[in-house]
Amino acid sequence: MSEQTPQDTAARSGETQEYLAKITNEPTNGKDLREVARVVFPANKDLDSLPLYIDGPINVEGPSSAGSDTASQHPDDIISRRSARIRPGKRVSFGSYFNAFPASYWRRWTVADSVVLRVKTTGAGSLIVYRSNARGVAQRVEDRRVEGTDTHEFELTLAPFGDGGWYWFDLISDDEGMILDEASWLVPSGDRHVGRVTLGVTTFNRPDYCVNTIKTIAAAQELDAVLDELIIVDQGNKLVSDEVDFAEAESAMNGKLRVIRQGNMGGSGGFARNMYEVLQGRETPQGVEKSDYVIILDDDILLETEGVLRAAAFADMCHTPSIIGGHMFDMYNKPLLNAYAEVVNPYRFLWGPIDGLGGVDFAERGLRSRPRLHRRWDADYNGWWMCLIPRVVMEDIGLSLPVFIKWDDSEYSLRAKEAGYPTISLPGAAVWHVSWADKDDAVDWQAYFHERNRLIAALLHSPYSKGGRMLRESITTDTKHVVSMQYYPAKSVLLAIQDVLAGPDGLHEMLPTRMPEIRAMKDDYSDARVVKDPADLPPVRRKKPPKTMEAPKAPTKPQLIPWAVRTVLKQTLRPVRDMAKENPEANVAHMDGHWSYLATLDSAIVSNADGTGASWYRRDPAQVRELMTESIKLHAELFAQWESLSKQYRAALPDITSPEAWARTFAENGPKK
Structure with a gap:
């Protein structure tokens, strides 16, 4: 990545203005349209993650067949981030996690009442548009013969998607083959403006991951249209700024990178700082400007930058300010989705995925083969590996609890929900993250x-x-x-x-x-x-080995x-x-x-x-x-004092989560020497 020249910066600025105009002023049938999701393909032609972009064969019962048309894509079939080749006589479905359109989420949470699918192709073949219902039953909506180089549009209603359903399209090439040049999903923009975003990363001694994230963001030129700045809150002693490639990555950000050092206060302290900085705004030649949203990102992730654009566009179109969460895929098993929607069981007060929506492996079966993923699932919270929070929500309910790690993200969404702000885990916005299955966090500190x-x-x-x-x-x-x-x-x-x-x-x-x-x-x-x-x-x-090699069975509930x-x-x-x-x-x-x-x-x-x-x-x-003696004593005391403690914590909540309280804590905990 070379140093940016003034000419490069000017050219990129011009491209940004062109892109901004493109996503906000696309008239079709008298409607101004906004591009809210582009059909994309994996960076670096990564075949491990390809099942998330191109769907495998329909197989509701089990893993996909290895030899089928859509399961045998070659790296050379991926021409660019937006373009792919369909080989002669083959059929490729874009009814996939990243490229299908989650119609029911747009129907439930946004002001949009329709969506336009725009597809540009070169070559001869067929283009078929499908939709599904909440039970995952697919229905053909429209099909067209295509040839030469042309752009095709389909105006599609969102009316029947109250409980679930997606839109997607398939391409079937004739004997000469064909190319998908680009495709995107657009919705009527109405009077909604394009919100501005600050990306906020918190890190502790993971400078290599952070520099990689900076490079990924810098390379995604389409983010310039919505990105105010990237703030890295560095709480470690292995500094991001000391990493070998940092200077090069910083230069590529064109002044949109800020690194803040502070003492280690965990995820809640780091993400609270990201929130705080968005509330304070940033100095510009025009005065203090504030982003509409902060998108919180964990430090040990691989970022699909398209998800940033989708989350911001979705937030712009929501009926009410909403927290928009991204999903988490396993970094070492890229098609594996850890949780599709997560909730807090109010009686047990325990977090986790909705039953049947954890550990979803798209390498075994794709989106079209998973009927449960066609129903809309409403979340209570979203993890802060990727999560968009509107500035107006922070202004109303405050910042994170000062709790270092664990429950800061879920508590924040519960607090927001009580104030009237929902949390939506948005399909198609996601990161790859180290799985919690590879961590000992239940038995360590x-x-x-x-x-x-x-x-x-x-x-x-x-x-x-x-x-x-x-x-x-x-x-x-x-x-x-x-x-x-x-x-x-x-x-x-x-x-x-x-x-x-x-x-x-x-x-x-x-x-x-x-x-x-x-x-x-x-x-x-x-x-x-x-x-x-x-x-x-x-x-x-x-002295006496066990009589059987099998471990003893856990007691049943009546036996426990x-x-x-x-x-x-x-x-x-x-x-x-x-x-x-x-x-x-x-x-x-x-x-x-x-x-x-x-x-x-x-x-x-x-x-x-x-x-x-x-x-x-x-x-x-x-x-x-x-x-055991101490445990019985303390739990008895907690039981006796529960109501009074609850009143204390609820009364203190507005103060301990306020920007003022956090500002004092930041001032008292500067970076360690």
Whole structure:
């Protein structure tokens, strides 16, 4: 990427103005149209992600067939980001995650009542437009014969898409083959203006990922039409600005990059800073200007830049200001979607994908083969790996909770929903991110934040007395840690409850300190110390090996309480077997480390999630007694004080999330030397 000359900058500015005019003034049948989604193809001709752009064969029952027409695209068939070749006699469907049009989402949430499909082709063949209903049943809408080089338009109603449904098109080439030159989806623009966007990234010691993201954004010239600036909040000591390619990437951004350094306050502190900067605006020759939206992006992602344009266009057209979330695909298994729509169960107060909408692998079956994805699914929240938040929402409800990590994103959407602002997880806007399946965050230092922040969110938003089932699940989780010989996360959970009982006043103060304090406890617990080389651990020995190679089955729900009582008593009173004090009784793979299995052992070597090491779990009856006694005491106290604590946290919420409170915290926590 070469340094930008004034001539390059001027040329790019002219291209931006041309593009802006193009997306906002496209008259068809007397209507001004706005381009809201372009048909695109993977950057660098990445075949791993191709199933998200070109749909495989229809196969509702199972994985796609390897030899079919649409499953056998060659890299050379991708001509550019917008153009593809259809080989002689072949049929290609663009009824895919990134290139079909999510009509039901536009019907439900925006002012649009119709959409125009515009397709430019070269060569002879057939162009067929389809739509689906909420049950995933496909219906042919229109088909045309095409030849030569021509542009074809289809004006399509959004009226029948109340509960679900998509639009898409297929191309079938004649014997000479044909080319899709470009295609896009446009909606009547009405009097809606084109909103301006600030992209906000928070990072801690991932400078290589951040520089790659800067380069990706700089190379996407179409973003110039909506992008005010990219703000990187650097909270680490491996600085983005010190990365080898940073200067080149910065130059390519043409003055639209700003790096802010501050102390490590986690995701909530970093993203709150992005929000804060958007509220303050930026100095320009014309005065202080403010973006309409901030789009929050995680640092360890690969960005599909088309999603930024789609999220901004969708937000511009919404009936009411709305939080627009992007989906998260697995960076190491690119067609795998982690969650299609996520909700918070109000009784359990637990987050997660709607049943059946997690772990969607588009390499096995494409969009047209997944009827459940044709229904519109309404989310409670969207993760902050990619999430658009309107400035007017931040002005109304404030910034993130000061909670470091975990539950900051879901709590924010719950708070917004109570104020009348929905969250919409928008199909076709997405990033690739390292999967949480490769992380140990339930048993490392993050266990503290899982517990504390879930409790705080429940105190703020649970509609049920005593938080519904929240406290019961809390004591169950802590007990599982104890009987699994996971004493470090068990203790972390108890510290989390103590901090919740202390009330909301100290949240800002402990923001930069609590994480290092929790991590410093690791040395006191064998289960928290990760050994990289297996040879440094003693070999497995057991006087009486188990009679079966299968791990014990988990107790059923009716069996759970008696099992738990029996297991806790056994672990509290029964001495540790002598041999287990010197040698582990089993090697346990991470995927097999279920609490019901670990509870039967006196010691074990347990692998961590990413496979880089293992820890030696060792049963300690004295710790079991101490931790369980403290757990019962603290949970009883939390139960007794729930209503008064809920009032305290709800009363404090406007202050602790205010820009003024965050400004004081930013001022007090500058970058570490």
